[in-house]
Amino acid sequence: MSMKDNNFIYESPDGGNTVYKRAFGDHISKRELVNQEKFSWPLMKDCITEKDKSAMIEFIKTAGRFTNGPKVKEFESEWSSWLGCKYSLFVSSGSTANTLLVAGIKEKYNLEVGDKVVVPCMTWVTNVSPIIQAGLTPIFCDVDPRTFSFDTTNLEKISNEHDNIKAVFVSHLFGISADIDAYRKILPDAVFIEDVCESYGASYKGKKCGTLVEGSTFSFYFGHHMTTVEGGFVCTDDKDLYNIMKMKRSHGMAREALPEMFEKYKKENPDVHPSFMFMTDGHNLRSMEINAVLGISQLKNLDANNSVRRKNFNRFITMVEKYPKFFHANYQVEGNCSFCLPFVCKNSKIKEKLESFLQTSGVETRPLCSGNLLRQPFLRNMKEMPSADQYPHVEFLHESGFFIGNNHLITDQEFLTLECLVKEWVDTESRGE
Numbered sequence: 001m002s003m004k005d006n007n008f009i010y011e012s013p014d015g016g017n018t019v020y021k022r023a024f025g026d027h028i029s030k031r032e033l034v035n036q037e038k039f040s041w042p043l044m045k046d047c048i049t050e051k052d053k054s055a056m057i058e059f060i061k062t063a064g065r066f067t068n069g070p071k072v073k074e075f076e077s078e079w080s081s082w083l084g085c086k087y088s089l090f091v092s093s094g095s096t097a098n099t100l101l102v103a104g105i106k107e108k109y110n111l112e113v114g115d116k117v118v119v120p121c122m123t124w125v126t127n128v129s130p131i132i133q134a135g136l137t138p139i140f141c142d143v144d145p146r147t148f149s150f151d152t153t154n155l156e157k158i159s160n161e162h163d164n165i166k167a168v169f170v171s172h173l174f175g176i177s178a179d180i181d182a183y184r185k186i187l188p189d190a191v192f193i194e195d196v197c198e199s200y201g202a203s204y205k206g207k208k209c210g211t212l213v214e215g216s217t218f219s220f221y222f223g224h225h226m227t228t229v230e231g232g233f234v235c236t237d238d239k240d241l242y243n244i245m246k247m248k249r250s251h252g253m254a255r256e257a258l259p260e261m262f263e264k265y266k267k268e269n270p271d272v273h274p275s276f277m278f279m280t281d282g283h284n285l286r287s288m289e290i291n292a293v294l295g296i297s298q299l300k301n302l303d304a305n306n307s308v309r310r311k312n313f314n315r316f317i318t319m320v321e322k323y324p325k326f327f328h329a330n331y332q333v334e335g336n337c338s339f340c341l342p343f344v345c346k347n348s349k350i351k352e353k354l355e356s357f358l359q360t361s362g363v364e365t366r367p368l369c370s371g372n373l374l375r376q377p378f379l380r381n382m383k384e385m386p387s388a389d390q391y392p393h394v395e396f397l398h399e400s401g402f403f404i405g406n407n408h409l410i411t412d413q414e415f416l417t418l419e420c421l422v423k424e425w426v427d428t429e430s431r432g433e
């Protein structure tokens with residue numbers, strides 16, 4: 001190592017010399033950072049603040065009730081205001097929100113066992129399992145690598161091949177909004193629902209994702225835009241759907257229904273005690289007061305934190321755009337509210353090498369969502385599932401994509417280090433070493 005022209009020169013791990021001068025005066029080398037184990041880019045950092053903790057402590061000290069109660073109601077009402085919807089139900093996770101919404105749609109629209117629901121071939125696994133668990137049939141659609149949601153050409157093909165599609169479950173992945181209007185044009189008679197678990201704060205044509213169709217779901221698992229540790233929401237403007245889902249969230253209980261509906265159920269069923277009267281099949285999908293207290297506190301910072309996520313995403317795009325030989329950078333940016341930083345490499349070799357380089361440099365990585373869902377043993381081993389290779393875009397993303405975390409706590413210095421690491425790797429590759 002030597003100092004020269006005020007730049008820090010070091011020998012890169014492959015033997016080549018790389019020079020980095022940091023914008024704000026200090027200098028950095030990958031070797032130095034990695035050796036000293038200083039650099040770490042985890043998927044998520046601890047985002048539960050002192051204020052959040054104080055709110056929970058205060059609640060524990062003073063509360064007389066810990067099960068689903070007034071704090072849950074308060075959180076539901078604040079979330080509905082933030083999102084701009086009429087009804088929100090706080091549940092135990094994003095996955096149980098999906099289960100509840102699918103079950104609610106099935107009941108409201110009298111869907112029958114075997115009815116078809118279109119899903120993307122790349123999304124989180126618990127978007128598809130609730131459909132199967134409800135006895136419905138998932139019809140897989142390829143995705144558009146720009147939006148990571150439905151590929152409209154493939155959706156049109158599906159609509160021509162299947163004459164009886166009842167519902168469409170859209171996923172807004174990675175904080176990028178899906179082109180819902182285009183999908184609705186192709187399948188105008190289907191019921192649409194949207195999963196916004198990874199994309200709250202994103203908007204489509206000026207409207208918040210989560211308010212675009214009949215119902216929507218959100219996750220507050222630790223790595224998401226905000227957290228209740230575990231938790232989620234299901235949201236809708238539809239009173240009947242809300243009524244059904246509110247009962248289904250709590251065992252199917254009549255007394256969970258809207259007051260006027262509860263009165264009606266009591267009159268219709270005088271032989272059953274109203275306290276324990278069950279109108280529909282249900283689960284227990286409720287969350288608890290303490291999670292709601294955390295949610296209320298976290299929600300106060302959501303917009304500010306989301307604006308940092310957006311800035312990080314823009315900076316990420318500027319970085320990958322510099323290396324068109326290595327990366328695709330054709331993301332649907334408008335309305336974005338980034339969940340993570342998704343690398344889409346030009347091929348699987350590049351992906352393998354870069355991912356492993358970043359991992360050894362302290363960067364945590366993950367596949368793009370569940371990758372090609374049809375490669376997952378859970379679905380691959382099921383009867384009558386299509387083969388994974390029928391979905392070329394998803395196959396490409398499965399092989400050539402991965403993501404790293406994005407969050408509001410990433411510092412300028414950390415981002416600069418990431419940029420240096422990627423530059424070092426690209427330089428080394430470009431020299432063919």
Ligand SMILES: Cc1ncc(COP(=O)(O)O)c(C=O)c1O
Binds near residue numbers: 098231
């Ligand atoms: C798109 C999507 N849907 C649903 C979920 C499930 O959410 P949860 O982890 O809260 O069950 C996730 C989880 O990350 C997700 O990314």
